Amino acid sequence: MNDMLERLQRDFNISDITERKSRLTTFNVKKHSAETLLRELRDREGYTHLNFMTCIDYIEDEIFTLVYMLHNYDKKYSLGIHVNISRDNEEMISIHTLWAQAWTYQRELREMYGIRFPGSPRVDEDFCLEGWDQIPPMRREFDTKKFSEERFGHRAGRQSEEPRQHMKVEIYPNRGGSEK
Amino acid sequence: MFKKTLNTEDTLENSGLTDEEQQLFSNARPQAYEPYPIKAVEDFANWARANSLWILAFGTGCGAIELRPLMTARFDANRFGVAGRPTPRQSSVFVIGGYASVKTLKRIVRSYEQMQGPKFVIALGICPVNGGMYFDSYNTVNQFDQYLPVDLYITGCMPRPEVLVAGIMELQKKIKAGECDGANRYVENFDWYKTNQKKVIKNWDMPDYNW
Numbered sequence: 001m002n003d004m005l006e007r008l009q010r011d012f013n014i015s016d017i018t019e020r021k022s023r024l025t026t027f028n029v030k031k032h033s034a035e036t037l038l039r040e041l042r043d044r045e046g047y048t049h050l051n052f053m054t055c056i057d058y059i060e061d062e063i064f065t066l067v068y069m070l071h072n073y074d075k076k077y078s079l080g081i082h083v084n085i086s087r088d089n090e091e092m093i094s095i096h097t098l099w100a101q102a103w104t105y106q107r108e109l110r111e112m113y114g115i116r117f118p119g120s121p122r123v124d125e126d127f128c129l130e131g132w133d134q135i136p137p138m139r140r141e142f143d144t145k146k147f148s149e150e151r152f153g154h155r156a157g158r159q160s161e162e163p164r165q166h167m168k169v170e171i172y173p174n175r176g177g178s179e180k
Numbered sequence: 181m182f183k184k185t186l187n188t189e190d191t192l193e194n195s196g197l198t199d200e201e202q203q204l205f206s207n208a209r210p211q212a213y214e215p216y217p218i219k220a221v222e223d224f225a226n227w228a229r230a231n232s233l234w235i236l237a238f239g240t241g242c243g244a245i246e247l248r249p250l251m252t253a254r255f256d257a258n259r260f261g262v263a264g265r266p267t268p269r270q271s272s273v274f275v276i277g278g279y280a281s282v283k284t285l286k287r288i289v290r291s292y293e294q295m296q297g298p299k300f301v302i303a304l305g306i307c308p309v310n311g312g313m314y315f316d317s318y319n320t321v322n323q324f325d326q327y328l329p330v331d332l333y334i335t336g337c338m339p340r341p342e343v344l345v346a347g348i349m350e351l352q353k354k355i356k357a358g359e360c361d362g363a364n365r366y367v368e369n370f371d372w373y374k375t376n377q378k379k380v381i382k383n384w385d386m387p388d389y390n391w
Contacts, residue, residue: 131380142318
């Protein structure tokens with residue numbers, strides 16, 4: 001395992017190697033070498049299974065982090081490959097040539113985050129959101145509550161409690177929740 | 181063959197369709213149900229309707245999971261004359277199983293309009309009432325009765341099959357009393373419902389009513 005990571009560090013300049021659990025390690029890789037790295041892992045290292053592919057929006061750092069989770073059935077070990085892409089130029093190399101099923105994930109990411117994957121099959125078709133006319137909803141600058149109120153409206157009479165305060169006062173009054 | 185209504189004052193625009201598709205669908209408005217002129221006959225018809233509620237097997241949300249045990253031996257909805265039906269044309273009850281996303285709402289509207297009258301809608305769970313836990317979701321409608329008429333609400337998250345049985349008995353009572361006029365409300369306020377539907381369903385590429 002460590003040999004492989006050392007070699008990857010040398011060849012692909014991976015960084016932030018973190019052992020998250022006993023059978024899961026994650027690391028960062030640069031955008032332009034990600035596809036080559038994934039191909040290497042799949043063909044030479046036995047990480048043949050793409051568990052999932054997803055995205056995290058770090059709006060404070062102005063990046064999207066794409067996560068590719070690979071699994072090795074012989075070693076029973078998982079690798080999470082993180083790729084940071086800029087929020088201004090949200091484009092990534094499509095990996096549907098490596099794993100055919102990746103086009104589904106990429107279509108979803110295109111819809112939910114607006115990340116472009118040139119060449120990925122059917123990537124611009126509607127997926128879950130039909131006729132969506134706003135900014136992609138999973139981007140964190142999208143105000144989902146405001147949108148819901150404007151588009152769907154709220155029925156009068158709905159009451160919400162702030163959960164922490166409600167538990168303190170109503171459910172556990174003897175545990176320091178004196179104020180009422 | 182279909183028959184196109186030529187009187188332009190009271191027809192539907194079908195503006196979501198292409199010119200070619202316009203030829204394939206009728207543009208007539210829906211018509212309200214007229215009860216039998218003799219009350220005893222109407223009462224008998226209502227009794228018959230109440231005892232043969234056929235539910236459309238279209239699980240529109242998580243609440244559809246409660247319809248499965250309803251049909252099997254433990255809750256045995258057959259004793260109330262309830263049966264599952266595979267197509268809208270054969271069914272008379274539409275159970276909205278919990279939340280309705282916009283994509284599903286399009287299919288719900290389409291299925292509801294395909295159902296033949298008399299037809300009834302049961303809204304299951306809290307989500308069709310006020311959005312429930314999805315009240316701030318970008319994709320889930322908050323007030324279901326803005327889009328389709330609801331005859332009976334069964335609230336809860338999730339309601340157990342016992343409650344659904346109670347709801348079906350309540351629906352039977354309402355039908356026997358002749359109070360379930362949801363389909364007629366849909367016809368009377370058709371333009372209002374259509375406007376609301378088109379407000380959330382942005383890619384309207386289907387006819388306005390007739391399937």
